[in-house]
Amino acid sequence: MPVKAISSTEEYQTFLASAPATKLVVVDFTATWCPPCQLIKPFFKKLSDEFHHVAFLEANTQIGKLQGANSKDLHNLIKQHQGPVEDAGEGSGSGSGSAPLVAGHSDITDQITLNQVDCLNQQTANPVQNALKAGDAYLESDVDEQLIIYAPFNQAVKLHSIRIIPNDIAKAPKTVKLYVNRLSLGFDEAESVEPTQIIELTDEHYKGNGLIPLRFVKFQNVTSVILFVEDNMEDEETTQIKQISFIGSSIESTDMSALKKIEHDH
Template sequence: MARRFPNAIFLKIDVNQCPTTSASQGVTAAPTFIFFRNKTKLDSLQGADPEGLEARIRQHYGDGEGEEVEDSGVPGHIDLMPMINKAGCECLNESDDHPFTQALSSSGGYMESDTDEQLILYLSFSQAVKLHSMRIKGPSENGPKTLKLFINQPHTIDFDTAESANPVQELTLAPKDLDGELIPLKFVKLQNVMNLTIFFKDNQTGEETTQVSYLQIIGSPVQTTKMSDFKRVTGKKGESH
């Protein structure tokens, strides 16, 4: 596994030597695999299932096709891209040549609307998350301007509903915001999010189509663990064993 995922760190903990740690992590069976990113607990898996383990690693590591997880740049929060369940996502009025998936990484490509300037992007997460902020990159002419955010919708809303419904937050972006600047979200209202709907209402200059070259959602899973909860068994801080 370590050879196939060189950017992942694999650690083995003896539950007999570290009973406090295993108890704090809810380990009740062996083997148990726990996944962390930036000191935040993302997921866990019990049982000796090599195929299931590899699938779970790929879920949090990336898709193995050159997709890289970006640094969030926000202490205590992560890029939530690995927690987006792409199979459960949908984008209305996206161009066939430029679907939403091209905007979920900074490796090139872009999302573009099709028949007019509006887009509705429905993002499903693999577990409940807290949303802190986002970054958007796009052209100064037809990059997005007005965004309406909705959460925990039972299904993808249509354009009439998106126009008339009250969002949890509405954003008006300036051209400078489309350079990847951090865009704060209403964190207190976004604490238990299973899905996020973004309605791209218009663009900066009224162009026929809207383009988004990169979209980063920043936050953290609701279930988290502080690394300080791990207790040392022997030795002093800084020593290796």
């Protein structure tokens, strides 16, 4: 397969998260100013032509640099770019520290204004509030597999990633469209309005930690987010979600919880 150019850390993380566990991914971390990098480039391309079932990536983006034997700077550089940290207790609940953490970010699910959360096509017996807290309860759709979840934050945040834990993988979300800073969205609109990001989930994703990196540059000043679950993994009649967590950081202290959401009927 052709060599895929990677332009950001988020794109790199998303590719790795979506790749099957059995698929080999070979990454060439290169630079235009590096003679050895340019020397090996044609051979790397030749390998990608030979091994069609292997994923070949090329990353020409520098996110950190260290020269010399400086132990303190090395420690700080690793700390800065350490990536997600697994929590010891999986499913221990939403709130700070309960989901895998990302350097510089934390679980900000507790910053959602719960009394303004809404979900279209949810079952009365299994509402969206079940998915925003720990426990055995879950969210389930009603008349078909689709869900539209509206989650407002009580202050503006930077949203780095979301985490979806399935109740039943067969009924877990497959295609999820995210919309930032919209007060409402109907099912008809969801088919025509351009989403901020589209996520295609796989079985391998749900066998991992459930962390879904977002295009961070598009989620820098988020006051609300809408998740449109378009379908599920095995085309079941209904979709189920055990837990949804939001990973990010606050950017201001203005409390948004007093703002009233515009009602929108399904």
